[in-house]
Amino acid sequence: MPRRPTAYERHAPADAVVDAALAGSRPAVFWLEDAPAASYDPMTASTSADLVVVGGGYCGLWTAVLAKRRNPATRVVLLEAATVGWAASGRNGGFCEASLTHGEANGRSRWPEEYDVLDRLGRENLDALEADVRDLGIDCQLERTGALAVAVEPHQVDWLREEEHFLDAAAVRAEIDSPLFLAGAWDRDGSALVHPARLARELARVAAALGVEVHEHTRVVGLDAPARGPVAVRTPAGTVTADRVALATNVFPSLLRRTRLMTVPVYDYVLMTEPLSAAQLASIGWAGRQGLGDLANQFHYSRLTADDRVLWGGYDAVYHRGRRVRASYEDRPETFRRLASHFLAAFPQLEGLSFTHRWAGAIDTSTQFVAFHGLAARGRVAYAAGFTGLGVGATRFAAEVMLDRLSGLETERTRLEMVRRAPLPFPPEPLAALGINATRWSLDRADHDEGRRNVFLKSLDALGLGFDS
Numbered sequence: 001m002p003r004r005p006t007a008y009e010r011h012a013p014a015d016a017v018v019d020a021a022l023a024g025s026r027p028a029v030f031w032l033e034d035a036p037a038a039s040y041d042p043m044t045a046s047t048s049a050d051l052v053v054v055g056g057g058y059c060g061l062w063t064a065v066l067a068k069r070r071n072p073a074t075r076v077v078l079l080e081a082a083t084v085g086w087a088a089s090g091r092n093g094g095f096c097e098a099s100l101t102h103g104e105a106n107g108r109s110r111w112p113e114e115y116d117v118l119d120r121l122g123r124e125n126l127d128a129l130e131a132d133v134r135d136l137g138i139d140c141q142l143e144r145t146g147a148l149a150v151a152v153e154p155h156q157v158d159w160l161r162e163e164e165h166f167l168d169a170a171a172v173r174a175e176i177d178s179p180l181f182l183a184g185a186w187d188r189d190g191s192a193l194v195h196p197a198r199l200a201r202e203l204a205r206v207a208a209a210l211g212v213e214v215h216e217h218t219r220v221v222g223l224d225a226p227a228r229g230p231v232a233v234r235t236p237a238g239t240v241t242a243d244r245v246a247l248a249t250n251v252f253p254s255l256l257r258r259t260r261l262m263t264v265p266v267y268d269y270v271l272m273t274e275p276l277s278a279a280q281l282a283s284i285g286w287a288g289r290q291g292l293g294d295l296a297n298q299f300h301y302s303r304l305t306a307d308d309r310v311l312w313g314g315y316d317a318v319y320h321r322g323r324r325v326r327a328s329y330e331d332r333p334e335t336f337r338r339l340a341s342h343f344l345a346a347f348p349q350l351e352g353l354s355f356t357h358r359w360a361g362a363i364d365t366s367t368q369f370v371a372f373h374g375l376a377a378r379g380r381v382a383y384a385a386g387f388t389g390l391g392v393g394a395t396r397f398a399a400e401v402m403l404d405r406l407s408g409l410e411t412e413r414t415r416l417e418m419v420r421r422a423p424l425p426f427p428p429e430p431l432a433a434l435g436i437n438a439t440r441w442s443l444d445r446a447d448h449d450e451g452r453r454n455v456f457l458k459s460l461d462a463l464g465l466g467f468d469s
């Protein structure tokens with residue numbers, strides 16, 4: 001198969017330039033350092049509650065906040081194994097998308113009958129999230145600037161031509177000036193940007209202010225659900241006896257055996273620059289402050305922070321056999337070098353700029369590239385996980401679904417096929433590692449062959465397992 005260098009490879013800077021850019025970077029999550037933190041006491045004794053929420057990422061935090069808003073008298077306890085927002089919710093790109101389906105193509109191909117409803121519900125969810133941020137006084141630097149998709153290879157330009165908001169090379173470079181950008185499309189309404197760690201920590205603050213008992217450093221080790229009566233949520237410090245339980249543990253080992261094979265952690269890597277000077281910023285433009293993403297299978301995403309740093313992430317997506325989430329997977333020098341090289345290829349005018357932070361996180365991948373929603377223990381335990389790298393907005397929708405179902409409500413949300421139907425699980429090891437790594441290899445080949453998908457990818461597409469970002 002031909003292997004043509006990508007635009008980033010054709011414009012790669014010298015090794016010494018990449019080394020210099022990375023020399024001052026630390027392995028640390030910029031967002032977590034840049035967000036005021038409160039701490040919440042661990043649970044120390046057994047207690048009871050109407051609703052226990054397990055997990056202090058966005059999904060668990062929205063569930064707790066919205067439960068209180070639906071009924072302020074509900075006694076809600078939230079249990080977090082480490083600290084609020086330490087995982088994906090505190091270290092992501094902060095792209096808050098309306099799409100609940102990982103884009104239109106994935107949504108239309110899986111749920112053609114109800115796609116229009118999913119599209120509307122996703123837009124309503126993003127508007128509701130924005131209204132909540134305003135009404136609850138959540139300081140998370142939300143910017144409704146939309147997202148700019150850019151073509152960096154000639155074959156990608158054709159993919160954009162159909163788009164309503166097509167921008168030619170001059171128009172896209174007038175927005176963000178990179179010599180690699182050949183065309184673009186600016187979706188102004190479909191997404192917002194947030195400061196991810198501030199959103200998580202602010203949600204915890206609001207939850208506590210509404211009366212939710214938030215406990216950090218409290219790991220749930222098991223659930224006991226007798227045929228009738230309350231569910232026992234076990235922690236090393238004691239048990240919470242609860243009428244209802246919402247599991248929001250995402251990519252971490254599920255407390256329910258039935259969902260253990262439903263997600264795999266795929267590591268995604270991120271760099272953050274120092275703040276740009278006025279002259280550096282002027283050299284790239286970016287007055288519209290849009291979220292930015294390219295159209296390769298292995299894509300990059302990028303954005304500005306409030307203090308005009310540039311976040312640059314994506315491309316490599318690394319799966320380690322065994323499905324584990326481990327801090328040691330977060331440092332991957334070859335990936336950070338590749339990301340830095342691609343950044344300088346995209347913005348050669350920023351040569352001399354330093355990266356200050358580098359980090360990684362586990363993407364909560366499911367086989368349908370969209371969260372799954374379920375009920376267990378005769379309707380007393382709800383769960384949602386598998387947001388596949390697009391959970392900033394979709395976790396709020398999932399929280400609403402869990403609360404609808406735990407209250408026995410039938411709503412437009414709970415009637416969705418997307419909500420009712422479980423996706424295929426991943427196979428056990430070693431097949432999972434073989435399949436995922438073959439997929440990644442093939443996507444890389446496609447990016448080096450004008451986007452052409454090989455037989456393996458076409459077979460996955462036919463089975464509904466193909467990934468097309």
Ligand SMILES: Cc1cc2nc3c(=O)[nH]c(=O)nc-3n(C[C@H](O)[C@H](O)[C@H](O)COP(=O)(O)OP(=O)(O)OC[C@H]3O[C@@H](n4cnc5c(N)ncnc54)[C@H](O)[C@@H]3O)c2cc1C
Binds near residue numbers: 096249268
């Ligand atoms: C690098 C990176 C970039 C991303 N970029 C974007 C983006 O730009 N836009 C987007 O939409 N999405 C993005 N995502 C995905 C997004 O961050 C996630 O989908 C979202 O944060 C999921 O929220 P969550 O609450 O389900 O999970 P998490 O934030 O992972 O929270 C789960 C929590 O559950 C806790 N927990 C687990 N097990 C237990 C237990 N037994 N007892 C108690 N607590 C437990 C964990 O400690 C954790 O705090 C990105 C992810 C990564 C890693």
